Amino acid sequence: PGAERQAEFSRAGIGGFFQERPMLKNPFLEDTLLQGYLKRHLPNEAVYSDLRVFGERLVREVDGWGRECEVTPPRLVTYDPWGCRVDRIVTSPAWQRMKDLSAQEGLVAIGYERRYGEWSRVYQMCKLYLYSPSSGLYTCPLAMTDGAAKVIQSLGVSWPVADAFSRLTSRDPEHFWTSGQWMTERRGGSDVGNGTETVALPQSDGTYRLSGFKWFTSATDADMTLTLARVTDIDGQTTSGSRGLSMFYAAVRDEQGMVQGIEVQRLKDKLGTRQMPTAELLLDGLPAHRLSEEGRGVACIANMLTVTRIHNSVSAVAGMRRVLQLARDYATRRSAFGKLLRDHPLHMQTLARMEVETRGAFLLVMEVCRLIGREETGHASQQETHLLRLLTPVAKLYTGKQAVAVISEGLESFGGQGYIEDTGLPAMLRDAQVLSIWEGTTNVLSLDVLRCVSRSSGLVLQAYFTHTQSLLAAASLPSLSVAVRSVDRALSGLREFLQAAALKPPGFIELAARDLAYSLARIYMGALLIDHASWEGASHSDAYAALRWCEQDLCPVVSKAAIGCYNMKTPPLDAALVYE
Ligand code: UCC
Ligand code: FAD
Structure with missing residues (x-):
């Protein structure tokens, strides 16, 4: 046997053992807490069946697209071959398929169709929770799209944003739009009131032209955006601080698909979220409509913050759940010290601790979704409205931190393989790190x-x-x-x-x-x-x-x-x- 073994590893022979990979199984059927939660609160066959079928689709095709988005990051084409400035952001075909899928599957629409009344948000967020780890971060534009729809709905769906609202909430891929959320400038992203330099010059037709520099804009391939700027008075003066900020709506591209009044300075080189274009934008007379009252920009965009922070929390718990699903599968395939990892009590204790964190996070996030669903359908008591206001930032900040810790532990549960780029596992940790930074x-x-x-x-x-x-x-x-x-x-x-x-x-x-x-x-x-x-x-x-x-x-x-x-x-x- 010694000689045979020697031959096995001689020259190009690399031996017979290959580690089995962890298998992604239907994330809905694998998740007993999710199923139990729905059985308790939303026992509806159509919802169950939609999530089960969607779970299959994620495993069969979408997860692969997510990986494709990671390995084919967006790029910026500043000039065409003839020297014309075009500022075109080129994304992967997989990223574009994600947009179509998002419309078809109603990932934003479900929250506005409200077929399940006050539970519609829970249903929508459960679907996003399944989607998120396979989405190649398409959940980021969806969060902002949902947030923009929420802001428009809260202001009243009328001109000039009625068409935009119908597009943001559409199930038709041809009609569907995504939105950006441009709040951060170079002087500060937390302190928006002091950080915003962008000015809005009133035009004779009641519209505005925006000029300034937006330092972080995610998913800049969006069709429209909501953003903040200071209206100038007839002397060109503005009001400083938060009280000087108003909220604007702008279409990002014209009918030919060219950016209008925008120069894309560059795409950011980021630790994670590499699937998605994040740009620095010079606004140079961007045509825009003011949606908020003058000086009420922050209060008005706060509705968007509520929704995007909920999405952030959903993505955080989804990342934890996904790494656990893979880790527990791997523990049934990998042996160490003569037995499977699953038979080592200390390894199981580690996964069980991650499981407890994930369960707590899931229930907190679903609670916030339940509350927003009640508020939007007019069922929320005063107490529930207060709870929603409090628990939204609490859930966002806590689950953002948990996700980094749990996913980091998750990577370790694969040993060295958890550190290997093309397993797809390191990207999960990189992408988790942003969850505690953006959106506050x-x-x-x-x-x-x-x-x-x-x-x-x-x-x-x-x-x-x-x-x-x-x-x-x-x-x-x-x-x-x-x-x-x-x-x-x-x-x-x-x-x-x-x-x-x-x-x-x-x-x-x-x-x-x-x-x-x-x-x-x-x-x-x-x-x-x-x-x-x-x-x-x-x-x-x-x-x-x-x-x-x-x-x-x-x-x-x-x-x-x-x-x-x-x-x-x-x-x-x-x-x-x-x-x-
Ligand atoms: O990061 C970004 C996008 C990333 C991509 C999207 C990912 C989504 C998840 C995807 C998962 C994969 S966009 C940038 C996000 N930026 C932030 O989150 C800014 C962080 N800073 C803050 O949140 C600050 O607290 C500020 C900017 C809101 C503070 O501004 P002010 O002006 O100093 O705040 P005030 O004076 O406290 O509030 C002004 C008004 C008040 O209303 P009134 O005047 O009626 O009393 C507040 O009650 O705004 C109201 N307000 C709120 N209302 C302020 N914050 C809130 C809130 N959270 N909810 C409701
Ligand atoms: P700062 O505000 O400078 O904060 C630096 C540090 O100081 C932080 O740790 C913060 O917690 C701390 N700090 C600040 N104030 C206080 C205080 N009062 N007390 C105690 N600590 C404090 N923004 C957009 O508007 N649109 C986008 O689409 C977008 N996409 C992004 C994509 C990515 C990948 C990233 C990384 C960021 C994106 N952002 C976007 C920006 C993001 O929202 C901001 O980076 C974030 O809000 C923090 O702002 P800042 O970078 O200016 O940090």
Whole structure:
């Protein structure tokens, strides 16, 4: 046998063993939590069947297109062969197929057709959740498209955006449009009020011409955009700060498909999201219509932020779910130390921890989708409206961070193969990293949480406490009592913390903002896991996941406060430490 083995590896012989690849199976049928959630809340055969068939399509063809988008990134053609400036963004055929598919499958339309009433958003987001990891990041333009449709709907679907609305929400690939969301300029993407230099020059026909520089514009192959600019008065003066910003609608291309009043300076060279063009744009007299009242641009585009932040959260949990589906399959194919990975308890513990994170994230995100669905169909109580405002940034900031951690752990579960580019796994981690940056960074969203709390005179927090307690009160399973007690204790700690914080100088709560947002997320996820596990159709694993979730520090803001983290002495110490 020794000689045979030697021959096997001699010259060009590379041996007989090849590792089996992890298989992507129908992501809908593989996801018992998703199925259970729908069975409980939206037990509809047509929805089930659509998601099952879509899941098959993802495995059969769409996942391959997603990979094609990654390996055939967009490029910018600035001049044609005869020297004319064209600024054409060339995308892969797979990217274009994604656009057609998005229309056909109703990935935006479902949210506006509202065939399932208040549950239409849940249905739409479940479909996007299945699609996202195979979409080659086409979910990014879809998020902005959905956000633009939401803004237009909230303003009233009429001229000059009635046609755009019908296109954004269309199922006809020929008619379907995508939208951009141009908010970020060179001076700042978080501080939009001080960062925006773009000016809007009024025209005699009531339209405007925009001039400025948009520093980040994603999916710049879009057909239209919503953007911010400062209207100039007759002396050419503008109002500074956020109060000077208005929101505009602009078609990006003319009838010949050429950009109008725009120079594409360059495409960004990015860590991830390489499938999608992200450009720097010089606006040089871009024709536009003002949609908001003057000076109400941020408030008006906030509806878009709500929707895109929900999409971001959906993509985050979708990425976690996908890496887990592949990792658990791989564990049935790969052996180490004489047995399959799945038979190593420590490996299973690692995957189980990822599973708990993913379940908590899924339920939180679906809760936000449920709430927006209720709000849009006129079913939301005042309490639910407050909850939606609070939980949107909470879910976005928390799941964005979870996705990076869980997907990173997921890569490790494939060993060295997780680091190999053409397995497709590294792209998942790269693409996850952006989820905590765009649409508001973690800190900026933590401050948004504080702002919405303080501006509601306590009503937002009251909604949070009341609803969380009602979820706990409905949990009757004795096996869950430890988890219920943990969440209850964390909730009391949080309440006491907030009472004490109200008496401190403002800097205290600002320092606590991130930990507060994390506490709100963890406690609420605990309550949702308990609630789901208490449902009559729940499994033992649902209960186990709830117990495991609630073993962690659910309220870090209390433990951190106890060790003086938000003490006014810490900022200079933090700064000294950083700059030592
Ligand atoms: O990154 C981007 C696109 C990436 C691609 C899309 C991916 C989607 C997911 C895909 C998954 C694969 S676009 C750029 C995104 N940029 C941001 O997110 C900006 C981050 N910065 C903030 O969020 C800041 O908090 C600002 C810009 C909103 C702060 O501006 P102001 O003007 O200082 O804010 P104010 O004064 O607090 O708010 C002005 C008004 C107020 O209304 P009124 O005047 O009626 O009281 C606020 O209540 O806007 C309202 N408002 C909001 N309303 C502000 N934020 C919100 C909100 N989140 N929800 C509701
Ligand atoms: P800054 O605002 O400079 O923030 C830098 C750091 O400071 C961050 O860590 C932030 O958390 C922190 N910070 C800022 N303010 C505070 C504070 N008050 N307290 C504590 N910490 C703070 N934008 C668009 O408008 N449209 C797009 O289509 C788009 N696409 C993008 C695509 C990609 C791939 C990327 C990476 C970004 C894209 N963006 C887009 C821009 C994105 O929204 C911004 O980068 C983001 O909002 C952050 O803004 P900034 O880059 O100016 O960072």
